[in-house]
Amino acid sequence: MDGRVLLLGGTGLIGRALTACLGPERAVATHRDHPADDSLWFDSTASSVESLLDQVGNPGHAVLLFAESRTVFCAKHPEEAAAINIGSSIRTLDALKKRGIKPVFLSSDGVFDGRGGNYTETDTPHPLMEYGKQKLAVEHHLTTQFDDYLIVRPTRVLSTQPGEGAIFDSWLAAIRDKTVIQCADDHHFCPIAKDDLAKLIVALIDGGAKGIFHAGGPDAVTHWSLLQSFIAALGVKRATIQAVAKSINDFDVGETRPLNTTLNSEKARALTGLVPATPGEVCREYAEAVKRQGGFENG
Numbered sequence: 001m002d003g004r005v006l007l008l009g010g011t012g013l014i015g016r017a018l019t020a021c022l023g024p025e026r027a028v029a030t031h032r033d034h035p036a037d038d039s040l041w042f043d044s045t046a047s048s049v050e051s052l053l054d055q056v057g058n059p060g061h062a063v064l065l066f067a068e069s070r071t072v073f074c075a076k077h078p079e080e081a082a083a084i085n086i087g088s089s090i091r092t093l094d095a096l097k098k099r100g101i102k103p104v105f106l107s108s109d110g111v112f113d114g115r116g117g118n119y120t121e122t123d124t125p126h127p128l129m130e131y132g133k134q135k136l137a138v139e140h141h142l143t144t145q146f147d148d149y150l151i152v153r154p155t156r157v158l159s160t161q162p163g164e165g166a167i168f169d170s171w172l173a174a175i176r177d178k179t180v181i182q183c184a185d186d187h188h189f190c191p192i193a194k195d196d197l198a199k200l201i202v203a204l205i206d207g208g209a210k211g212i213f214h215a216g217g218p219d220a221v222t223h224w225s226l227l228q229s230f231i232a233a234l235g236v237k238r239a240t241i242q243a244v245a246k247s248i249n250d251f252d253v254g255e256t257r258p259l260n261t262t263l264n265s266e267k268a269r270a271l272t273g274l275v276p277a278t279p280g281e282v283c284r285e286y287a288e289a290v291k292r293q294g295g296f297e298n299g
Helices: 013-022 049-056 071-076 078-098 130-145 167-177 194-206 223-234 266-272 279-292
Strands: 005-008 027-031 061-064 102-106 150-154 181-184 211-215 243-246
Touching: 005 013, 013 027, 013 194, 049 078, 061 078, 071 078, 071 130, 078 102, 078 130, 102 130, 102 194, 130 150, 150 194, 167 181, 167 223, 167 279, 181 223, 194 211, 194 266, 211 266, 223 279
Parallel strands: 005 027, 005 061, 061 102, 102 150, 150 211, 181 243
Antiparallel strands: none
């Protein structure tokens, strides 16, 4: 089997981490709006998957990373989001199947309703969120129409490096600008660092894994508790930070959100031997990167 991995939508946060993990000899990335070195232009809504595959040949695996992942947008514009999240995804998957390329689909912890938590891969999904419903529709297509596939369900992905557009960047900007940070204190989830997620996906690919795997971090947090760890890691004065705790369903998100989407990821860890960093460790690594860049004043 060709050891290369096609990363469809591969110049975002997760795609860049996968490219670094795979190395240039294995990673073949596409982009739509944000080109990177050697990435190929591909628009999942308009481009021909067949033409792309004619151009790159048939890699062993293809990871579907493109998505309309703005959950509020999905809730308020479901048909427009579904054109990408369902229509483009299924069309791409079917083209991969014809070429004998194993698909790797990134789903979401949003396929669960949040009434239980600590979900395993055998628990029955029941999404409340439109985004989760769209992800589950593609999962159903894979599980019913494909024999060989890999579905990875990550939760919120964190970055250890400033400037990559993850949630820590918005918090850092708010602390610097002395603006209010509003956080949900009742939504529980298991965040994972981007590099740990990339290593896990590559290990699953290289290990020949098939089926569904959860990809959460080792500890459950809320956005509020994660913010407290972030503030502590930065070493800033808590009294100078304006932060407000709210229910996740007090935000204008256009739909009811699940309260507990914590994932049990022991299946993936047992197979790969990988243990992701804790949220506190991720916060501290990000804070160290900030300090190396010169830190900031917070008085």
